Structure formats: structure tokens, C-alpha cells
Amino acid sequence: MIGRRELVGVALGLAAAPGARAQEAYPARPIQVVNPYPAGGATDLMARAMATGLAQRLGQPVVVVNRDGAAGAVGTSGVARAAPDGYTLAFVPSLVLSVLPVTQPNSGLRPDSLRPVCQMFANAQAIAVRQDSPFRNLADLVAAARTAPGRITYGSLGIASIPHLAVLQWARVAGVEITHVPYRGDGAVITDVLGGRLDLAAIVLGSASGRTDLRLLAVFDTARNPAFPDVPTAIEQGFDVAPTSFGGLMAPAATPPERLAVLEAACAEVAREEVYRAAARRAPQPESYHTGADAFARRPARDVAEKAELLRGIGAEASPG
Structure with missing residues (x-):
């Protein structure tokens, strides 16, 4: 049975194999991960923990850059327009694909603007x-x-x-x-x-x-958070409200699949490391909330369906982008 570390090696080999889209082994230079929110928040904490783990596995620096504004549209749309070469990525919640295309149509974002690579967090x-x-x-x-x-x-x-x-x-x-x-x-x-x-x-x-x-x-949330055991959920107080928030690593839509495979395999390793799990506990959120690209890609469609009525209700409030 092939282990996860071997899977990373196989994926790296695919990127350098004859006939692959990229002529160079991937990655051959530093990778930039854009967090479209200010530094210091929960998403930023998880992005930096993930970047540290990815750098160790990929053998190249992975640098987190904060480009906030317009509820995440500024940084996210910049990644969507970036060269699809695997060197500019986004660490974002799913709303950038399921919500912002509706509320900020001038941002240029569409549900298919980015390719989900791996789900790495879930926030209450x-x-x-x-x-x-x-x-x-x-x-x-x-x-x-x-x-x-x-x-x-x-x-x-x-x-x-x-x-x-x-x-x-x-x-x-x-x-x-x-x-x-x-x-x-x-x-x-x-x-x-x-x-x-x-x-x-x-x-x-x-x-x-x-x-x-x-x-x-x-x-x-559906249950009390272990980091705040004395704080009741809205459900406990009589209000059936527990909206989902999840996200992870995404790449420009046309990024070559062999490079996405390298990233997905590395993510799977990082999500199971104690360093990343400790960051999740500090966030606080589930210690491991990793899913691969296919499962992650299916969630935004369900997410927008759940939020459709709310989005219609705030249409007049939405920014023009």
C-alpha cells in the first residue's frame, strides 16, 4: 500500500514527467498564498500554519500575503486572474465561490474562477x-x-x-x-x-x-466549542441557526492537474501533522478538517443553495465590487 509520503513523491514525479505541461519540476521557486483578509484572524492563523507545512514538503518557500478588501473579493479576484502555474494560490473560505459572485458581480469572480485543491478548515x-x-x-x-x-x-x-x-x-x-x-x-x-x-x-x-x-x-454551530465550553449555541437558546463556514487552498481554474495533484497530496500530509492540528485548536476549530479536491469542490454548490434566500434579501446592500 502506498503511503502518503510516497503519494507526494509520485505527484512530484508526474509534474516533471515527459509530456507534462510544465517543463520544470514543480515547484521550482517560491509559492505565494494569498489570504484575502487582514492579518491576525483565524483564517490567517491557519494559512500560515499550512504554509509552513507545505514548504517543508515541497522544498520551496511558501509565503502568505494578506490582500484584504471587499469581503475577500480583492485578494481572491487577483488570484483568479494570476498565471495558472501553481505559484499563486488562495487560502479562502467557500463564500468566495458561492457568495461573492452574487453580491459583487463586478469583481469578475464566478463559481468556476478557482479550482478547489483541499479543504483545510471549518469555522464557527x-x-x-x-x-x-x-x-x-x-x-x-x-x-x-x-x-x-x-x-x-x-x-x-x-x-x-x-x-x-x-x-x-x-x-x-x-x-x-x-x-x-x-x-x-x-x-x-x-x-x-x-x-x-x-x-x-x-x-x-x-x-x-x-x-x-x-x-x-x-x-x-451544532454543538458547543471545546475552547468555549460555557458559551451556549444559538440552537440551545431556541434558535435553529448553525451556518457553515469552511474553506482551504484554491488555485486559478486553469492550473495544470499534475501541479494540483502535488499540492493536494502535500495538503493531506500537512492536515495530519501536530503543528497544523495545534493551530486548529488555537483558532479554535476541529483539529483536522481535511478533504481532497473532489469532495471540497462539491461543497460550494450546496453552500450557495443554502444561502440563496439570504443573498436575495441583501441584494440592495451588496457592494458593486
């Missing part, structure tokens, strides 16, 4: 408040929102981002109206919540790790 979302907030749970929030419709504000890392959609879905289920304020990253949202300029933060759960100045009202 959360609602956070500052420690002196009068809201102790979702019931408190609902009561206040019904008293003053539209008065309560919440920030997220962008229009149609997964945290935005999670809270929007919750608000619809709860039958309340609260006002969304888009930002460029979780850090800026948290700053304004702590400063009293926002009531709530809709964030990736990992952005709350290690913070004592925030209090979480709810986690949007």
Missing part, C-alpha cells in the same frame, strides 16, 4: 459584546431589539461575509430588526464594540480566543 461564528453590555444572552437581545427596531447595531467583516449571514439568519428566525455595519476585518469590529460605537460583534469564533474584554452571547 459567534455574537460577542463588551463585558459591561446589558445583553447576557440571546433572549435579552431579542427583547431589546423588539423594543427599538433597528436601533441595535452589529458589525461584521463585510457584507455577505459568513458572520454577517449568520446574524442576519438569526435575526430573521428571531423576528427582530438590527442594523448591520460592514467592516474590513474582525479586529476593527471588536475595536468599535469595545469603544461603544457598536452594540454587537458578528465574528469568527477564533477572533475571540484569549480575549477577556469580550463576552460571547452565542456560538453558531
Whole structure:
């Protein structure tokens, strides 16, 4: 039986074999991985852990570059337009394929703009408040929102981002109206919540790790997160809302399959390493959430179907790109 390390070797051999599209062995120079969100967030943490592992396996530097803006469209569309040679990749959530083509049609992104290589993470979302907030749970929030419709504000890392959609879905289920304020990253949202300029933060759960100045009202997931065992899910509080957020490594659509095979095989090794699993625990998210290219590629289509109604509802809010 061929082991995973041998699989990496076979894939590398394919890239250099006679008749392969590439004349050079791949990779022959550094690889750039674009994270289309600000540095310091959960996606950034996982991207850098993955890059370290890939570099060790591929024998070339793998450098993470942050190109944030427009809810991830700026950096992602840049990768989609890059040369399809396996040297410019994206580490992104699935929404760049299932959501941004709808909400930002001028971005040039389409569901087939990128080729999924390997799923490497899954994130839960959360609602956070500052420690002196009068809201102790979702019931408190609902009561206040019904008293003053539209008065309560919440920030997220962008229009149609997964945290935005999670809270929007919750608000619809709860039958309340609260006002969304888009930002460029979780850090800026948290700053304004702590400063009293926002009531709530809709964030990736990992952005709350290690913070004592925030209090979480709810986690949007099917079960409590081990890193926050005292924080109930929205489901436990009576609201059936648990939106998915997943993603990983993607390449420009026309990248040669033999180079994608090299990357996919290396990803499988990295996802099982303790270094990467430890990064997942810090994020916090499942320690190993790896799937190969075929399984990963099937998820965005299901994802957009699940979010279709929400996307139609925020059509007027969407950025022109």
C-alpha cells in the first residue's frame, strides 16, 4: 500500500514527467498564498500554519500575503486572474465561490474562477459584546431589539461575509430588526464594540480566543466549542441557526492537474501533522478538517443553495465590487 509520503513523491514525479505541461519540476521557486483578509484572524492563523507545512514538503518557500478588501473579493479576484502555474494560490473560505459572485458581480469572480485543491478548515461564528453590555444572552437581545427596531447595531467583516449571514439568519428566525455595519476585518469590529460605537460583534469564533474584554452571547454551530465550553449555541437558546463556514487552498481554474495533484497530496500530509492540528485548536476549530479536491469542490454548490434566500434579501446592500 502506498503511503502518503510516497503519494507526494509520485505527484512530484508526474509534474516533471515527459509530456507534462510544465517543463520544470514543480515547484521550482517560491509559492505565494494569498489570504484575502487582514492579518491576525483565524483564517490567517491557519494559512500560515499550512504554509509552513507545505514548504517543508515541497522544498520551496511558501509565503502568505494578506490582500484584504471587499469581503475577500480583492485578494481572491487577483488570484483568479494570476498565471495558472501553481505559484499563486488562495487560502479562502467557500463564500468566495458561492457568495461573492452574487453580491459583487463586478469583481469578475464566478463559481468556476478557482479550482478547489483541499479543504483545510471549518469555522464557527459567534455574537460577542463588551463585558459591561446589558445583553447576557440571546433572549435579552431579542427583547431589546423588539423594543427599538433597528436601533441595535452589529458589525461584521463585510457584507455577505459568513458572520454577517449568520446574524442576519438569526435575526430573521428571531423576528427582530438590527442594523448591520460592514467592516474590513474582525479586529476593527471588536475595536468599535469595545469603544461603544457598536452594540454587537458578528465574528469568527477564533477572533475571540484569549480575549477577556469580550463576552460571547452565542456560538453558531451544532454543538458547543471545546475552547468555549460555557458559551451556549444559538440552537440551545431556541434558535435553529448553525451556518457553515469552511474553506482551504484554491488555485486559478486553469492550473495544470499534475501541479494540483502535488499540492493536494502535500495538503493531506500537512492536515495530519501536530503543528497544523495545534493551530486548529488555537483558532479554535476541529483539529483536522481535511478533504481532497473532489469532495471540497462539491461543497460550494450546496453552500450557495443554502444561502440563496439570504443573498436575495441583501441584494440592495451588496457592494458593486
